[in-house]
Amino acid sequence: MKNRKGSASVFLIFILTAMITLTAVFIYAAKRAAVISYGDGILNLACRSILSExxxxxxxxxxxxxxxxxxEEVEAEIKEYADYALHDNQEAKVTGIRAGFGEYSLADPRIIKEQILDHMKFALAEDLLDKWESDKSGQKREDRTLRNRRIIDxxxxxxxxSSSPGFADRIAEIKDKIGSIDEIFNQSxxxxxxxxxxxxxxxxALEDRVGRATFFENEVEYILEGDYSNKKNKAEVRRGIVLFRSGFNAAYLYLDEEKRAQTLAAAEVLTPGPQAVLTQAILIGTWAFAEAENDARLLEKGKPVVxxxxxxxxxxxxxxxLSNRDEGCIDTGNRKGFYYQDYLMIFLHFESETLKLARMMDLIQINMKGTSSRDFLLKNYNGGxxxxxxxSGREREYDTRY
Structure with missing residues (x-):
């Protein structure tokens, strides 16, 4: 103990042992980190392989x-991929594989919305929005009605x-809410x-950019009305257009001095005295409705209406x-205004997003049943x-989505 050289040697041995131990710990930690990193790479690649299907x-x-x-199918495939990739690696062992879909199911409208927005932003960036051509060659089946209760349910x-009002019943609400048209057509x-x-x-009802067989011919009208009758969806949207146009037409008749005087003069002939004001209001409403009917006919012929x-x-x-004459479709030659599709855009803008997405999902599911698989259900599909x-015993978690 009194030998100083011996004491120094023992002290150095202690230090060297500690350094060797620490080095071994670092080597083990580095090896374990490498194993975890390697396993992460394998599992991430396996998850991407699932998405490729x-x-x-x-x-x-x-x-x-x-x-x-x-x-269970996802877990089995992941295990198969991991076992194949790691079969020569004794250190990296993948166990306890559990897969869950949760918020990634296509039954969740938010997943559908996110994918649609991504798709449209790409199309907008690539200037693809106006490059789809209309297909008007097919025969339309206007009277088709969905009656299969299993599919409906x-x-x-x-x-x-049960809680969704008809499209025509919402027209007054749409007219009250409409403000800046630029906001409706704002691409951002x-x-x-x-x-x-x-x-x-x-x-x-006027345009087919799909070019494929679909159950409903008036699909956008279905999104607005929601009836299972193809014919009724078209009729109700047309009725809504007439009501929508009637309101704006009546406002113009009240604002135009010449036409206001014209209706008042006719009212005084029909009902002289104080009742002429009430009769004038009826005449304005009737005239506005007749003009709206003509507007609807113009739209159906592919012509614009301001x-x-x-x-x-x-x-x-x-x-x-006044004489109740129907002169057919009167075209003033005006080429300014909104076309049928533009009016649909206005109506869609004020549609409940929840209802709009749900009915879009209806159409996707129905059409995929007809062309892909009759057992197709969106709830069975997942976006991640x-x-x-x-x-190697360490818990890991991966969120994988498109």
């Missing part, structure tokens, strides 16, 4: 990426059916992208209204999943 028709038709697998919008707004997607991916009328765009006359696993 998306439904190709769903992607081509609607721009939606999703795969159809149960949790499985539709995403089925729980909302999510609502615009959703509504434009509807016009691109679903047929309407939102706020002026002398140049006004078509009907009071004499025709969450994976939990243990790599």
């Amino acid at each position: 998306f439904n190709l028709e769903l992607k081509d038709r609607y721009g939606i990426f999703a795969f159809e697998k149960t949790g 499985s539709l995403p919008s089925a729980p909302l059916k 707004k999510e609502t615009y992208l959703l509504d434009r997607y509807i016009l691109l991916k679903f047929k309407n 939102l706020f009328k002026d002398k140049a765009s006004w078509a009907t006359d009071l004499d025709s209204v 999943f969450r994976l939990k696993a243990k790599i």
Whole structure:
């Protein structure tokens, strides 16, 4: 103990032992970190492999990426990929694989919305929105009605059916809410992208940009009305257009001095005295409705109708209204205003987003049943999943989505 050289040697041995131990710990930690990192890479790649098995028709038709697998199937595939990649590595062992879909199910409208917005932003950036051509060659089946109760009950919008008012019943509310038209057609707004997607991916009474077989011919009208009759959807949207136009036409008749004087003079002839004011209001309402009917006919012929009328765009006359003459479609030659599809965009803008997404999902599910698989259900498809696993005993978690 009194030998100083011996004491120094023992002290150095202690230090060297500690350094060797610390080095061994660092080597073990580095090795374990490398194993975990390697396992992470394998599992991430395995998760991406699952995503690569998306439904190709769903992607081509609607721009939606999703795969159809149960949790057990995903877990079995992940295990197979991991075992194959790690079979020579004794250190990296993957166990406790658990897959869950949770918020990634296509039954959740938020997942559908996110994918639609991504699809439309890409199309907008690539200037693809106006490059889809209309297809008017097919024969329309206007009288088709969905009657299969099993299919109806499985539709995403089925729980909302009883609480959803008809389209024509909401016209007064739409007229009250309408403000700046520029806001409705603002391409930077999510609502615009959703509504434009509807016009691109679903047929309407005048235009078919889909070019494929669909159950309903008036699909955009279904999104607005929600009836299972193709014919009724078209009729109710047309009725809504007439009511919508009637309100604006009546406002113009009250503001135009010449036409206001014309209706008052006719009212005084029909009912002289104080009742003339009430009769005038009835005449204005009737005339506005007749003009709105003519507006609807113009729209159906693919011609534009301005939102706020002026002398140049006004078509009907009071004499025709009083004599109840139907002169068919009167075209003033005006080429300014909104077309049928533009009016649909206005109506879609004020549609409840929840209802709009649900009915879009209805159409996707119905059409995919007809062309892909009759057992197709959106709730069986997923836009991603969450994976939990243990790599060499350490718990790991991965969120994988399109």
